[in-house]
Amino acid sequence: MNNLATQSPSASDLANDLDFMVGDHISGICNSSLAKINSQNHCAHFVSHALNIHKKGTADCKTFTYKDKHNPAVKSSFIRVNELFNNCKKRGKWDQATTCDSYRLIFATRESNIDSAKTPPVMQDHPVKHIGIYHNGYVWHYSNTLRQVKKDLLAEWINTFTRVYADKKNPENEVVFYYGIFN
Amino acid sequence: MKHDIFKALLLSLLVMPYACTFADTPTGQDLIQILLDNKDRVISNKDGWCSLSADKPLSVEIIRVLSPHSKFEDNIQEELHYQCSDSIHENNNKAIPVWQCQIGVVETKKKDKEYFTSRSIFFSINKKSKHIYMNSIRCMD
Numbered sequence: 616m617n618n619l620a621t622q623s624p625s626a627s628d629l630a631n632d633l634d635f636m637v638g639d640h641i642s643g644i645c646n647s648s649l650a651k652i653n654s655q656n657h658c659a660h661f662v663s664h665a666l667n668i669h670k671k672g673t674a675d676c677k678t679f680t681y682k683d684k685h686n687p688a689v690k691s692s693f694i695r696v697n698e699l700f701n702n703c704k705k706r707g708k709w710d711q712a713t714t715c716d717s718y719r720l721i722f723a724t725r726e727s728n729i730d731s732a733k734t735p736p737v738m739q740d741h742p743v744k745h746i747g748i749y750h751n752g753y754v755w756h757y758s759n760t761l762r763q764v765k766k767d768l769l770a771e772w773i774n775t776f777t778r779v780y781a782d783k784k785n786p787e788n789e790v791v792f793y794y795g796i797f798n
Numbered sequence: 799m800k801h802d803i804f805k806a807l808l809l810s811l812l813v814m815p816y817a818c819t820f821a822d823t824p825t826g827q828d829l830i831q832i833l834l835d836n837k838d839r840v841i842s843n844k845d846g847w848c849s850l851s852a853d854k855p856l857s858v859e860i861i862r863v864l865s866p867h868s869k870f871e872d873n874i875q876e877e878l879h880y881q882c883s884d885s886i887h888e889n890n891n892k893a894i895p896v897w898q899c900q901i902g903v904v905e906t907k908k909k910d911k912e913y914f915t916s917r918s919i920f921f922s923i924n925k926k927s928k929h930i931y932m933n934s935i936r937c938m939d
Contacts, residue, residue: 654900654902654918655916655938656915656938672846674845674846674847674936678847680885680886681886681893684888695939742915742916743914758913759916760906760913783872
């Protein structure tokens with residue numbers, strides 16, 4: 616984790632910053648060319664910039680194109696949910712998260728996308744996955760449908776992704792929720 | 799003189815389709831053809847952009863992107879999209895003018911158009927030769 620760049624704002628500062636981003640398109644948060652492409656999933660991209668976390672050597676918006684690489688205004692970030700999850704120091708099932716963490720990441724995916732036999736669990740790169748930042752009953756996340764940052768009540772967020780990610784042809788493959796903490 | 803003009807005209811007619819093919823923005827059909835022409839070339843797993851466990855031919859990625867992941871889920875609508883823009887690619891420390899292209903699929907819920915998943919492959923094509931720079935490939939989902 617030595618090459619994982621993090622900056623830990625206080626929880627209240629973070630909540631204020633996140634509130635300020637609500638309604639923003641990802642291109643208002645990131646100057647990369649990737650941010651201009653609406654067909655991409657920007658949920659991990661948003662979380663990574665909002666928390667100022669990245670890991671050198673992973674796919675990121677800074678190395679997306681030649682122009683991004685040479686543009687000082689483009690900052691590095693994770694762009695894949697599973698890479699963010701798998702780099703969390705602490706991670707596990709959402710209902711097993713400790714309440715003392717002031718904020719934590721929340722992940723939604725299908726059970727088949729998690730290798731829970733491993734400790735800590737590992738997320739695969741199945742495309743059905745989403746991430747948000749949880750604090751004090753709310754989840755801030757990037758809505759790829761609305762193409763903007765959104766703030767939802769936790770229950771609302773869980774209900775939405777339980778419905779959207781439900782695998783009707785294979786109901787045993789349940790929608791699952793995990794947490795992750797960087798530091 | 800007349801003969802020279804005729805030769806020049808003939809030459810320009812011969813060159814024109816070639817010039818149009820390589821200088822105009824590639825179409826979706828062009829992109830599919832270029833990818834299929836390069837299907838046996840290998841994507842390296844060195845750079846972290848295509849999360850592969852080992853080097854694999856481009857055909858594996860083409861199938862991953864273009865095969866509807868949710869084909870067994872009847873409430874999902876797939877939409878194929880493509881796009882190319884003028885860009886630059888760095889190859890052996892040289893900046894080369896390229897088309898940076900993307901082809902992919904976005905899946906939304908049929909009922910309320912809610913975003914479900916997306917997959918794309920990005921790659922840079924040399925404007926003159928249609929050569930794909932393998933180190934420009936970005937696998938996204």
